[in-house]
Amino acid sequence: MTMNDLSSLDQILAGGGATAKFEAPGDLYTGEIVDVAIRQVNDYDTGKPAFWDDGRPQEQIVVTIATSETTSPDDDGHRNVYIKGWGDQLKAFRQAAKQLGRNPRPGDQFTATYVGDGERKNPRFNPPKLFQYEVTAGTAGLSNLVEQAAAPAQPASTDSTPQSAAPSTDSTQQGPGPQEKAKQLIQLGLDDQTIATQLQMDADVIGILRQNLAA
Known part of the structure; x- marks a missing residue:
C-alpha cells in the first residue's frame, strides 16, 4: 500500500461531507478540521478536470470540518469548504496559515467567513467570493475527547451476582x-x-x- 493509498483511506474514513454553502456576506462555517486535501478543479462547461494554459492542473484546497449542522438523520455534520488554489482565496488561506505558524491539519479549529465579493472579470460568472479564514491550533479527535468526557456514567448493573468493590463515601458516581x-x-x-x-x-x-x- 502506498502513501497515496493511505491518504485516500484517511479521506474515506473521514467522510465525504456536504458542500458548505455561503449565500450572503457574513455567512460562516466553523468546526474541527477532519481532513485537508488538494483536488483538481472541474471545468465549468465540460465538467472535466481543468488545466491552465501551460498544462498545469487547476487545483483547490478542500477543508472538511465537523459542524453542528445536520439536514437529515444520515448527515454527519461534515462540511467541505472549497478554497481556490489561486487569487484572493489562496492569499487569505496563506495568511491564516502564517498566523498559525504552520499548515492547518486535522484537529485544528477552522472558521471560514464570507466577507464580500471581488471584481467580476467574466460576465458569464458571478463575482468571486472573498473569504476570511481563521485557524486555531487543536488536537486531532478533540470533539470525540470532549464528548467522551461529557458522557454520563453508565448505570449500575442489574445483575444480582454480588460484586466486590472498594468502599465509597458517595452513593453516586x-x-x-x-x-x-x-x-x-x-x-x-x-x-x-x-x-x-x-x-x-x-x-x-x-x-x-x-x-x-x-x-
Whole structure:
C-alpha cells in the first residue's frame, strides 16, 4: 500500500461531507478540521478536470470540518469548504496559515467567513467570493475527547451476582465536572479559547485554571 493509498483511506474514513454553502456576506462555517486535501478543479462547461494554459492542473484546497449542522438523520455534520488554489482565496488561506505558524491539519479549529465579493472579470460568472479564514491550533479527535468526557456514567448493573468493590463515601458516581475536563484539555496543550469554545466556558476561567496548574 502506498502513501497515496493511505491518504485516500484517511479521506474515506473521514467522510465525504456536504458542500458548505455561503449565500450572503457574513455567512460562516466553523468546526474541527477532519481532513485537508488538494483536488483538481472541474471545468465549468465540460465538467472535466481543468488545466491552465501551460498544462498545469487547476487545483483547490478542500477543508472538511465537523459542524453542528445536520439536514437529515444520515448527515454527519461534515462540511467541505472549497478554497481556490489561486487569487484572493489562496492569499487569505496563506495568511491564516502564517498566523498559525504552520499548515492547518486535522484537529485544528477552522472558521471560514464570507466577507464580500471581488471584481467580476467574466460576465458569464458571478463575482468571486472573498473569504476570511481563521485557524486555531487543536488536537486531532478533540470533539470525540470532549464528548467522551461529557458522557454520563453508565448505570449500575442489574445483575444480582454480588460484586466486590472498594468502599465509597458517595452513593453516586459522577463524571468529571467542566473544570476537570478543562484541566485535562489544558494538559493536552490546547489554548484557552479552543477549550472555552468546546466546553462552553468563559476563557478567563480557563486562564485561571491554567495558572493554578502552573503554580
